[in-house]
Amino acid sequence: MKLTVDQRWDLIDKIAKQTVTFGEYKHTLKDAIGELTVKPLTGIPIAIAVMYAFWSVFGSFAGTLFTDGFMVKLFDGRFLPWIQDIFPGAGGWLYYIIVGNPLADNSFEAFGMLTSGLFVAIGIVLPAIFIFYLMLALLEDIGYMPRLAVLIDTVLHRIGLHGYAIVPTILSLGCNVPGVAATRILETRKQRFIMMTLLAIFIPCGAQIGIMEKVIPDTMGWVLLYLIGGYFLFGYILNKIIPGRSPEFLIDVPPYRKPMISNLRKKVWVRIAGFFKVALPFVLLGCGIVNVLYLTGFIDWIGNVLSPVFVSWFGVPEATVGPLIAAFLRKDLAVAQLSVIEMTPYQMITSVVLVSIYFPCVATFAMMIKEGAKELLGALAVLFAVVFLYGGLIHLIGILLGVA
């Protein structure tokens, strides 16, 4: 037998009256902290502090301690000379693909599969996403994320989303793949479409952020500013033009809890393992494929074809076309390649922003197909429009500021 909604609640009322007794409720310290972090007046400064702490720990541990302090020394000092020495046929095509430039004195400029590819994956990206996921797991398990969602709700409504959208957004800062999966917690197709499109275009993943910190620390602030600006600007536009509903959001804010070490460990491990399975093959393969494309002259050819667009519309050097093609396989790799191209700081900002927004990496792409081919096509249409408009806009801003 089926009950109506009202009958069901009636019945539950009767059951609850007979089974539940409420004692006197004492306001605990936990409740007080919970309220402080959710009320805008105190919550927003706390949220900024938390984000700043997150960022500082990320930068100092991942960048300074692991990458510069350990990995760079290991790869440049030991591994690179060793593999350059031991791999046969210096100057040949196989050497070029696997090891790269035989005269390179650091792992960045070699650009072989086993030199730059391995260094980027293990030396830079791995520490970055490890620290990122560890801290995210901590924030999740303590119960801070729903509070952040409540705080940011109003702002996200402007772009057709609501507070929960912070979950896919932050997950994407680690890797866009789980971010795309997490868009399922949004209710309507409109919201999922907007979220997925914005993620794919404007949210740089941990790999990209890690590598930006390493190779363009001075200009990275500008890159992030342009990406955040684009996220809200195009979110606002999409919200206006996409039909559909953006419902209000009701959230059950859980109490703060003590995180369980075993759960943290498991969570970080699962995510790191995911990185090794999904991202590592793409980094190495991407490196190899790009080298092959260079060897066959394809990149020079497409560079020539596209150079009018790149040089006159986006205002970046022709040489950036190659990295942009590599970006489809791995964006972190593309940023590394850009960093060794001769250009002005503003061109660097423009080209790194372009790498970020121009196309989702293969792994994200595959995930988006899984979520809905129709949505993907729509997202791609938006993407091309955004790249063209936003790339031009950034160039224009540069011209107006007199730096481009």
Add this chain to the structure above:
Amino acid sequence: MNVLLMGHPNVGKSVFFNRLTGANVTESNYPGTTVDFTKGWMKIDGEDAELVDVPGTFSLDPKDKAEEVAVAMLHENKDAKVICVIDASKIERGVYLALEILEEGYPMVIALNMWDAAVDKNILVDVNNLQRILGVPVVPTVAISGEGIRELTSKLKEAKPVEINDIIKNAGCLT
């Protein structure tokens, strides 16, 4: 045997799942984490049973994609038993979902999870009475520390479909 683990988002289903199967699922302190459902195996009285960690859902009337998955999974497994995980300090909402599932004729065991948090808040649930009214086994649990998990699995074989009319009678309603 097929066992579905169901309940609201963020009541500790995935911790249950880990406890019962020892598999790699992670639980976050926010809803919506388990979007791809997870399967695992557990032993009940020496017999293998398949346990499915269903995404959290508030009702059988889905409002987002994760909930649609949950409802579809319930309907695909007509002969499954259900472990319904309920937040012990907010049983009204959990019982709503439990009733919906019972109305569709699924045998069920109820876990009153986060029992410790309810005690902290001075909320006390009369387990025996609740069990009498609903006619299904009810077990207080603390999934994180493992309290009550063994009792819950041992009660699983007692789970049987109940008549909603009986529940109404037991609750003392006239309608």
